[in-house]
Amino acid sequence: MSELNDEERMMLEQIGRFAKLELEPYAPSLDEGEETATRHLKSMSALGLMGLNISWDHGGIGLSGIALYEAVELIAGACGSTASMLTAHFLSTDSVEIGGSEEQRERILPLAASGDMLGAFALTEPHAGSNPVDMGTTAVKTERGYHISGTKCFISNAAYADFIIVYAKTAPELGARGISAFLIEPKEVSGIEFGLPERTMGLRGGHVFTVTLDCVVPLSSLMGTEGSGFRTALSVLDNGRIEVAAQATGVAAAALEAAIAYSKERKVGGHPVSDFQGIQWMLADCAVDLSAARALGKSAAGKRGTGKRYSTEAAMAKLFATEAAGRIADKALQIHGGNGYTRDYPLERYVRDLRILRIYEGSSEIQRGLIARSLLRDQ
Ligand SMILES: Cc1cc2nc3c(=O)[nH]c(=O)nc-3n(C[C@H](O)[C@H](O)[C@H](O)COP(=O)(O)OP(=O)(O)OC[C@H]3O[C@@H](n4cnc5c(N)ncnc54)[C@H](O)[C@@H]3O)c2cc1C
Incomplete structure (x- = not known):
C-alpha cells in the first residue's frame, strides 16, 4: 500500500480541521432540513475540495487513491450529507475525466475543480x-x-x-x-x-x-x-464504491469515538458503563469491524490510478464497510442507551445517514453478485 506524501498529509490535516470547525457544527441543521449541503460549496471550493479527485492537469488536486479515501472519511465523519453531495460531484467529474472528450475535460474540469460548476x-x-x-x-x-x-x-x-x-x-x-x-x-x-x-x-x-x-x-x-x-459508468462506479466505503468508515469512526467517550462518562450503579464487560465487548467488536473495513477500503483505493482493474476490490470494500458501519453505529447507539435514540445526540442521525450506503451505487446484494461472478470466472 503506497504511503502518503508530505503534501497529502498536510492537505488531510487541513481538511480534518475544516471538517471539524466548518462542517460538523452544521450537520444537525442540515439533517433537520433547515439548510442544504450546498451552503458549504463556497468554503469547500476555497480549500480545493471540489477538485480533490480531479487530475492536476485539469485544475484539480489529484489526490492519490488512499489520500482521497482519507479525505472523504474526514468529511463524512463531520457531515454525512456534505460527503454525499461531494461524492456525487466526484461521480460526475470522474465521468468527464474517464469518458469525456479532451474538449469537455478542458472546459468543464477546471470549473468543476474550482467549485464554479457543481455536477x-x-x-x-x-x-x-x-x-x-x-x-x-x-x-x-x-x-x-x-x-x-x-x-x-x-x-x-x-x-x-x-x-x-x-x-x-x-x-x-x-x-x-x-x-x-x-x-x-x-x-x-x-x-x-x-x-x-x-x-x-x-x-x-x-x-x-x-x-x-x-x-x-x-x-x-x-x-x-x-x-x-x-463502460464509463462502470469505471466511475468502481471509484464511487470506494468513496462510499470511505463515507461508511468516516461516519462509523465518529460513532465509535462518541461511544467511547460516552461510555467513560455515563455512570450506572456508581460505575462508568465502560467498566462493564458487555460494553467493552461491543467497543472491541466495533474497533475490529472499523479496522477491517478501512483495510479493505484502502487496499482498493491504493489500486486507483495504477492501471490495474479493481472492480472486485471496490465491491468488497463497499460491501464490507457499509455493512460493518451499520453494525458499528447500531452498537454505538446502544451504548448511549435512551439518549442515543434522541436527537440531542448524533447517533440516530449516523444510523439513518448510513442506511442508504448499503443501497446506492449498487446494493449489498449487487456487490455480492459482482464478487461471486469474479470468483466463478477466475477460478
Ligand atoms: C439518497 C439517494 C441518493 C442517490 N443518488 C443517486 C445518484 O446521484 N445518481 C444515480 O444515478 N442514482 C442515485 N441513487 C439511486 C440508487 O443508486 C438506487 O436506488 C440503487 O441503485 C438501487 O436501485 P433501486 O432503488 O431501483 O432498487 P431495485 O433495483 O429495485 O432493487 C430492489 C431490491 O432488489 C435487490 N436486487 C436487485 N437486483 C438483484 C439481484 N440481481 N440479486 C439480488 N438482489 C437484487 C436490491 O438489492 C434491492 O434490495 C440514489 C438513491 C438514494 C436513495
Whole structure:
C-alpha cells in the first residue's frame, strides 16, 4: 500500500480541521432540513475540495487513491450529507475525466475543480436501478442535436447542478453496448424539469431529485463515442464504491469515538458503563469491524490510478464497510442507551445517514453478485 506524501498529509490535516470547525457544527441543521449541503460549496471550493479527485492537469488536486479515501472519511465523519453531495460531484467529474472528450475535460474540469460548476450523475430511473441496462431514456440523433427523453430519479445534486452526466440509450437494441453518456448543462437547454427534493430517511441535507428530460442537446454533448457510456459508468462506479466505503468508515469512526467517550462518562450503579464487560465487548467488536473495513477500503483505493482493474476490490470494500458501519453505529447507539435514540445526540442521525450506503451505487446484494461472478470466472 503506497504511503502518503508530505503534501497529502498536510492537505488531510487541513481538511480534518475544516471538517471539524466548518462542517460538523452544521450537520444537525442540515439533517433537520433547515439548510442544504450546498451552503458549504463556497468554503469547500476555497480549500480545493471540489477538485480533490480531479487530475492536476485539469485544475484539480489529484489526490492519490488512499489520500482521497482519507479525505472523504474526514468529511463524512463531520457531515454525512456534505460527503454525499461531494461524492456525487466526484461521480460526475470522474465521468468527464474517464469518458469525456479532451474538449469537455478542458472546459468543464477546471470549473468543476474550482467549485464554479457543481455536477450530478444521472443513471438511475424509476424502472432501472440495480440493472441500469433496463433504462428507458433514449437519445436520438437529429439535425439539431440529440433529442433526449426519459426520466431519471434519486439524482443527488440535480436541481442545483451546472452539469449533469446523463446516461441514455442511443441504440436500445444493443443493450449495454447501446448506452451513451451525455454532458448536459441544464441551465443552457430547455426541456429539463426537476421534482421537489425527495423526503429521505437520512442524508437529509444532500438533496436528491427526479429529473424529467425532453430536450435537444448539441451533438458535442456526447461523451466519447456512442455506445461507450456503460463502460464509463462502470469505471466511475468502481471509484464511487470506494468513496462510499470511505463515507461508511468516516461516519462509523465518529460513532465509535462518541461511544467511547460516552461510555467513560455515563455512570450506572456508581460505575462508568465502560467498566462493564458487555460494553467493552461491543467497543472491541466495533474497533475490529472499523479496522477491517478501512483495510479493505484502502487496499482498493491504493489500486486507483495504477492501471490495474479493481472492480472486485471496490465491491468488497463497499460491501464490507457499509455493512460493518451499520453494525458499528447500531452498537454505538446502544451504548448511549435512551439518549442515543434522541436527537440531542448524533447517533440516530449516523444510523439513518448510513442506511442508504448499503443501497446506492449498487446494493449489498449487487456487490455480492459482482464478487461471486469474479470468483466463478477466475477460478
Ligand atoms: C439518497 C439517494 C441518493 C442517490 N443518488 C443517486 C445518484 O446521484 N445518481 C444515480 O444515478 N442514482 C442515485 N441513487 C439511486 C440508487 O443508486 C438506487 O436506488 C440503487 O441503485 C438501487 O436501485 P433501486 O432503488 O431501483 O432498487 P431495485 O433495483 O429495485 O432493487 C430492489 C431490491 O432488489 C435487490 N436486487 C436487485 N437486483 C438483484 C439481484 N440481481 N440479486 C439480488 N438482489 C437484487 C436490491 O438489492 C434491492 O434490495 C440514489 C438513491 C438514494 C436513495
